[in-house]
Amino acid sequence: MIHxxxxxxxxxGGQTALDRVSFEIARGQFVFLTGASGAGKxxxxxxxxxxxxxxxxxxxxxxxxxSSIPPSKIPYLRRxxxxxxxxxxxxxxxxVFENVTYLPRILGTDSKSQKKLAYAALRRVGLxxxxxxxxxxxxxxxxxxxxxxxxxxxxxxxxxADEPTGNLDPDLSWEILRLFLEVNLRxxxxxxxxxxxxxxxxVGRRVLTLDAGRLVNDQEIAGTDPPRLEALSPATxxxxxxxxxxxx
Amino acid sequence: xxxLKALRYFLREAxxxxxxxWKVSLLAILTITVSLLVGGAFLLVSRNLLASVERWRxxxxxxxxxxxxxxxxxxxxLAAEAGRAPWVAAAEAVTxxxxxxxxxESFPSLSDLVEGLGDEPLPASIEVALRDPGRRPPELRAWLxxxxxRPEVSMVDDDREWLRQIETVAALLRxxxxxxxxxxxAAAIFTTASVIRLTAYLHHDExxxxxxVGATEFYIRGPFYAEGFVQGLAGGAIxxxxxxxxxxxxxxxxxxxxxxxxxxxxxxxxxxxxxxxLLGGAAGLTGAVMSLRRESL
Numbered sequence: 001m002i003h004x005x006x007x008x009x010x011x012x013g014g015q016t017a018l019d020r021v022s023f024e025i026a027r028g029q030f031v032f033l034t035g036a037s038g039a040g041k042x043x044x045x046x047x048x049x050x051x052x053x054x055x056x057x058x059x060x061x062x063x064x065x066x067s068s069i070p071p072s073k074i075p076y077l078r079r080x081x082x083x084x085x086x087x088x089x090x091x092x093x094x095x096v097f098e099n100v101t102y103l104p105r106i107l108g109t110d111s112k113s114q115k116k117l118a119y120a121a122l123r124r125v126g127l128x129x130x131x132x133x134x135x136x137x138x139x140x141x142x143x144x145x146x147x148x149x150x151x152x153x154x155x156x157x158x159x160x161a162d163e164p165t166g167n168l169d170p171d172l173s174w175e176i177l178r179l180f181l182e183v184n185l186r187x188x189x190x191x192x193x194x195x196x197x198x199x200x201x202x203v204g205r206r207v208l209t210l211d212a213g214r215l216v217n218d219q220e221i222a223g224t225d226p227p228r229l230e231a232l233s234p235a236t237x238x239x240x241x242x243x244x245x246x247x248x
Numbered sequence: 249x250x251x252l253k254a255l256r257y258f259l260r261e262a263x264x265x266x267x268x269x270w271k272v273s274l275l276a277i278l279t280i281t282v283s284l285l286v287g288g289a290f291l292l293v294s295r296n297l298l299a300s301v302e303r304w305r306x307x308x309x310x311x312x313x314x315x316x317x318x319x320x321x322x323x324x325x326l327a328a329e330a331g332r333a334p335w336v337a338a339a340e341a342v343t344x345x346x347x348x349x350x351x352x353e354s355f356p357s358l359s360d361l362v363e364g365l366g367d368e369p370l371p372a373s374i375e376v377a378l379r380d381p382g383r384r385p386p387e388l389r390a391w392l393x394x395x396x397x398r399p400e401v402s403m404v405d406d407d408r409e410w411l412r413q414i415e416t417v418a419a420l421l422r423x424x425x426x427x428x429x430x431x432x433x434a435a436a437i438f439t440t441a442s443v444i445r446l447t448a449y450l451h452h453d454e455x456x457x458x459x460x461v462g463a464t465e466f467y468i469r470g471p472f473y474a475e476g477f478v479q480g481l482a483g484g485a486i487x488x489x490x491x492x493x494x495x496x497x498x499x500x501x502x503x504x505x506x507x508x509x510x511x512x513x514x515x516x517x518x519x520x521x522x523x524x525x526l527l528g529g530a531a532g533l534t535g536a537v538m539s540l541r542r543e544s545l
Contacts (some may be wrong), residue, residue, distance in 0.1 A: 049460075072464070079462035090331045091454050103461045150461070 001027040001158065001189045002048060007057035009043050009213075017043035020057070025191060027157075030184040032200050033193040035210035041193040044210070045162050048191070049081045050074045062157060079103065082151030082188075086163035088143045089182040090135040090150075096122065097131040100150045107154075121149040125179055141172035148179055152188075159183055163194045165199070178205065178227050205228070249545045254470060261471035262478050265447055273479060276436070276443040276535070280483025280528050281490070283432030288491045288516065288524050290425020295520075296511050297418035301411050308407035310376040312395050318372050322400055329376045330395075335388050337377045344368035355409035371402060429506075433531050440479055440535025444472050448540065473536045480532020491516070 002025040009018040017040045033041050046052040047059055050066045056110050057065045062080065062216060069077055090099050097118050104114045122128045125145035135143050151159055161180060165173035177192075177199060183192045194200065200207055204223025209216050266273045312330065314323060323341045331339035341348075347370040352359035362369045392541075396404045448455070458468050498512045516524070 002290065031454060075459075075462040075464045077462075078460065083460055089453070089457055089460070094454075099457075102457060102463075105257070106458070106463045106467055221405060 001025050001029070001062060002191065003058075003060040004044075004186065005042075005058045005060075007054045007059060009040075009047065009052065010055050016213050018047075018054070018210075021210075021213075021215045022057075023208055023215060023218055025158065025189060027189055028184070028187050030190045030203055030205045031192070032203075033191060033210065034195060034197065034200060034207055036195060038212075039210040040213040041195075041210055041212075042162055045083075045160050045191070045193055048158070048160060049078055049083055058128070079107075079154065080157050082148075082154075082156035082159040084144070084147050084151050084159070084161040084164045086166035088135070088140075088176045089168075090143055090146055090148045092135050094134075095131065096127065096133050096135065096146050099135065099146055100131075100153055102150065103154045117153050118149075121153040122146075124152060125149045139172075140168050143177060144168060144172075144176050145179065148176070148183075152183060156188065157191045158191070161190070163193055163195070165194065165196065174227075175201065183226065254467065255474075257467075258470040258474035259478070262474035265451075265471065265475050266478060269443075269447055269450070272443045272446060275438040276341055276476075276479045276532070277483045277486065279436040279439040280433075280480050280531055281486045282526050283429055283531075284484050284487035284524055285490055286432055287425055287429025287527075288487055289494075290429065291520065291524075292491060292495065292516055293511050294418045294422040294425065295516065296513050297414060297421070299513060300510055301338075301418065303413050304411055305408075308378070308411060310378065310407070311405040312374040312376065312394065312401050313403040313405065314374070314400055315370045316371050317367070318400060320372075323372045323374070326398075326400060330374050332377055333391060335379050335385070335391075337379045339377075340375045342373045344372045345372055347371070347373065433467045433527075436483070437531050437535040437538065440476050440532050441539035443479070444476050444536045445539040446474055447475065469540050472540055473533060476532040476534075476539075477529050478532070478538025480528040480530065480535075481525055482528075484528025485533070487528065488516075488521050488524050499509055 002023075004021050004023050007018055007021045008016070010016050019042065021040075033044065035041055043052065047054055048061055048066070050069060053067050057067075061077065061231065064077065066077060097115075100118045100121055101109075101114045104117050118131060119128055122145060125148050127142060127145050127149065130138065130142065130146075135146065137144065144167075148164075159180065164180070165176050168176060173196070180190050180192055181203070201221070202223055202225045204221050204226055205219045206218070208218050310327070320341075320343060323343060327339045327341035330336060332454070345368060348362050349367055351362055351370060391494055392406060395401050455468055492515060494513050495512050499508055502508045502512075
């Protein structure tokens with residue numbers, strides 16, 4: 001699903017963010033990406049959804065070489081990848097419903113289908129009743145769940161999360177992590193960057209460890225206290241629009 | 249998303265942005281309004297002046313004034329001679345007495361001036377109507393020069409000379425108007441560009457989300473282009489309305505006056521109003537495109 005071949009990323013100042021990183025993530029896997037601050041986690045994630053391009057090496061996402069995608073085709077790649085950030089990136093002047101339905105609106109989905117999609121995505125993260133609220137009326141955990149609903153609304157093939165629990169207390173972090181694991185149960189490939197080693201130890205799964213831009217460890221670990229999960233119901237129902245569709 | 253849906257979305261977002269940031273939007277609209285108002289005013293004045301020229305052109309005559317004391321025989325002989333030229337439609341002999349009577353009829357309050365002077369105070373003349381007043385072939389000019397040199401003729405007055413001067417003034421006015429409006433429009437484009445850039449900055453967070461979830465550049469920039477276009481259209485419409493208000497006011501305040509007949513006999517045509525409004529739209533759109541071309545949203 002995601003292939004990195006000898007990927008190197010250097011920033012204009014000369015700082016090397018990633019140094020000949022190679023790995024492969026199969027479809028449906030759940031992978032933690034860990035390392036200290038500045039190890040290169042965010043740089044690696046940004047390369048996957050083509051927020052940045054590598055200086056050397058190749059990156060294949062779902063069979064597509066993202067380094068060579070022309071700029072006009074980048075949006076179509078991004079529609080297949082859900083992204084969640086530590087700072088939620090919600091628009092405070094828009095309601096939860098409006099924040100969640102950006103992608104359906106871009107795809108030209110009619111408003112009735114948008115509502116259905118939003119309701120399903122919000123129900124999936126336990127916030128179906130907060131559609132008309134504004135982000136600042138929600139707790140941090142709820143805001144992050146809205147961000148996850150936004151990422152999931154069109155059933156992405158890949159879900160990327162960059163320190164999604166970084167701003168949350170341990171209980172909320174656990175709750176959010178459960179959501180990602182449940183999404184993964186339904187077949188979505190999840191790559192979650194975190195520096196919370198305790199959480200990783202508890203959950204288990206495959207772990208990629210970066211140190212100063214180099215991939216120093218790639219191992220599968222058994223969790224000490226893995227959560228009991230239930231596969232979540234589908235977030236979306238067919239709405240007649242494909243994320244890959246060529247739209248304005 | 250179909251193009252129609254996208255355009256509807258752009259327009260809706262543009263209107264929302266206009267109302268949310270109405271103060272800065274108003275600034276852009278007003279600068280466009282002022283520039284188009286100035287341009288439109290010059291257009292209106294020159295249109296009316298040229299219309300007056302066209303109206304007068306049909307009434308223009310060449311008048312050959314004879315020396316004082318010229319006899320009626322000389323007058324009629326010269327009138328007959330003038331009437332034989334191929335470009336002359338009619339040559340009317342006006343005796344000194346007729347000239348005095350016309351003066352008294354036209355200016356009753358000044359009739360005393362030409363009374364009791366003994367000899368007729370005004371000269372006899374020949375009023376020559378041309379077949380085609382708009383044309384001025386070299387033969388006609390040579391013919392008029394011949395008349396100027398005749399000893400019986402004291403002066404040749406060609407109405408078309410001052411019509412040409414008015415035409416030159418109208419053309420000059422139009423040129424000055426275009427230059428002035430062009431300069432102001434450039435300033436308006438710059439203002440619109442700044443307003444759109446500010447709006448884009450205020451929506452930076454939303455733009456980053458749109459880009460993240462896979463919106464195309466067209467979808468992201470479209471609402472800003474629409475906003476510039478709508479601002480321009482609004483400026484053009486307000487300028488047209490203000491111009492019409494000024495025109496109506498002038499006609500109400502100065503009915504049947506020289507000013508009215510010269511400057512406000514008719515309003516801009518429908519095509520000219522449409523041009524003015526669309527020019528505003530084009531200016532707003534240009535400002536928006538310019539502002540976002542250099543911006544990495």
